[in-house]
Amino acid sequence: MIKSIFKAYDIRGVVDETLTEQAVRQIGHALGTEAQQRGLTDMVLGRDGRLSGERLLNALAQGIVLAGVNVIDVGMVPTPVVYFATKHLQTGSGVAVTGSHNPPEYNGLKMMLGGDTLYGDMISGLYERIVKGDLHTAQQHGVIKTLDILPVFLEALLQDVKLARPMKIAVDCGNGVGGVAAVEIFKRLGCEVTELFCDVDGHFPNHHPDPADPHNLVDLQNILRTTDAEVGLAFDGDADRLGVVTKDGQIIYPDRLSMLFAQDILQSHQGATVIFDAKCSAHLAPWIRQHGGTPLMWKTGHSLMKAKLREVGAAAVFAGEMSGHLYFNDRWSGFDDGLYAGARLLEILSRQPQSTDAKEVTRVLNELPQGISTPEINVKVKEGEGPHIVELFKTHIKFDNAQVNTVDGLRVDFSDGFGLVRSSNTTPVLVLRFEANDEAGLERIKAQFRTGLQRIAPDLNVTF
Known part of the structure; x- marks a missing residue:
């Protein structure tokens, strides 16, 4: 073993x-x-x-x-x-x-x-x-x-979600197992579906089944550009995560999707808790408060997020992770479900009027707040070294005029952005992410973290 x-x-x-x-x-x-x-x-x-x-x-x-x-x-x-x-x-x-x-x-x-x-x-x-x-x-x-059990799942989902009007969508299953259900779900919801790689094939001959990587969304972006589809949905290999692309080719990352879902759910659940992981945008917590909710930052990882949802109970109506795991606990059962999340997204978007250029649907998605951000940055460390480096960083590196959160590594929120360093729970790397309102702010925050890491671990290959 x-x-x-x-x-x-x-x-x-x-x-x-x-x-x-x-x-x-x-x-x-x-x-x-x-x-x-x-x-x-x-x-x-x-x-x-x-x-x-x-x-x-x-x-x-x-x-x-x-x-x-x-x-x-x-x-x-x-x-x-x-x-x-x-x-x-x-x-x-x-x-x-x-x-x-x-x-x-x-x-x-x-x-x-x-x-x-x-x-x-x-x-x-x-x-x-x-x-x-x-x-x-x-x-x-x-x-x-x-x-x-699949027909029972389909009926439960279709009883729960109702679209205000039929929609034209594109769906990319990446040859993952989502293909056994996704097209049927969206067609039965009343959608006209353009299918991409919805046949299940364990060789994954077209692209890697991971919508978190922008390279895997290029085919979906091309289909949206050349057809009358209003929005594109992508699923990972086991369909517990969702990726979204707009008509104009923009990727709506899951922290921004979480804003849309929180806004919708909080209309009927004022004061409820919305959970999100430490990698999410600094714009998310204020958005939740603005719409009458209570934000709660938690640790990255689908198992940890579900445990927190269970701990908080019915008071937590939704949770979202930057990775694309989205958990609905208002009308669904609090587990991460890319297919259900896709259906709930269409339920919201279907309230916008239909047009050949998908103008209103695209506007709703593109107007969600965002900063300038880096992708997830991985810095290799020796096996078992990551947690020690993060602890040294917490102890010895100080930040002025900032809010420090240690729920998952070290996240430092400034008035114009944030920086995060945490140790991956799955591979020997430090995970970093940065966001700011402008490029100058982004470079300033990155420089503070870069200098700090070089001070406590001079042998690290820090390239960001």
Whole structure:
């Protein structure tokens, strides 16, 4: 068993190298043991469209049933459909076998037990359980049954979301598993859909299934330029994240999408909490307050965000991450769902009048506040060194006339922008992001962080 596959938010590795069928079977046995000790009887399993998905799901199921826990196999579905099934079937427990946006040779496991999304010590605890041999083998093994839950998910979504008028849209699934549902959802909502790469193909022959990277949105931008589509939606490999492109080719990043969703939801939930991660724009918190909400900055990571949503409870109506994970907790069930987020976006945009140039739809999106910002900057560090550097930075680097937030690394908000440095939970890098109202402010903030890092870690290759 290779420890490196046990990440902060999930289990992930290269199939047949670090993530083998034997390893996945053992992980299933450990998960089943943990479930059995919690008094849980059933777990939902689903998989994305990767070539290794079916055999890894089968190995996982074999391990789980050894512990006497039953498996409900919902087949090849988007990760949000697995989350939905754990709610609908009241198991609270499930695993999505998915490599998400990683290269084709990768796969992984996103896990829930008893309503808790596993992260951190809960994931490393599975490794410790396997190494110690602390695995329960039941006298009577669990049973595996299959269930087609996708139609139930589709009906629930279509009952919830209603468009004010039909829309013309473009949809890019990046050959990910979102293709089994996205086109049907949007057509049944009344949309005319231009499809891009909506056939599921684990080779990902067209582009990488990651809408957070602007390079992967070029095809969608071209389609919007050459057709009468009003807006473009893009999904990652397992469809739990959303990317959006306007008619004029602008990328509306998820922190700005969160503004639009917060504004809409807060109309009927005044005073409610809206959660966002530390990478989001400095314009987001004031926007939430302006529209009657209570902003709450939290840690990056889908598992951490869902845990915070669960902690805050019904008072938190929405959460958004810069990565594109968007969580609706007003009419939906608080899990990250790119397909549902896309539908809710169209519900808002459909209130704008239709025109051949999509003028009003584009205006609504482009007018959302934004600063000048950097993409996510990664600075390589030695394994395990990142948290230490961030702690040194917090202790020794001082900022005048600024608000300091240490909820996730160190975020420093100035009157005209912010800087962030945090240690990645998944790879040995420091993650930095900067935003300001103008280029001069951006360079000033970057220089303060650059000087600080060079002072405490002179060997770092700081190139920003």
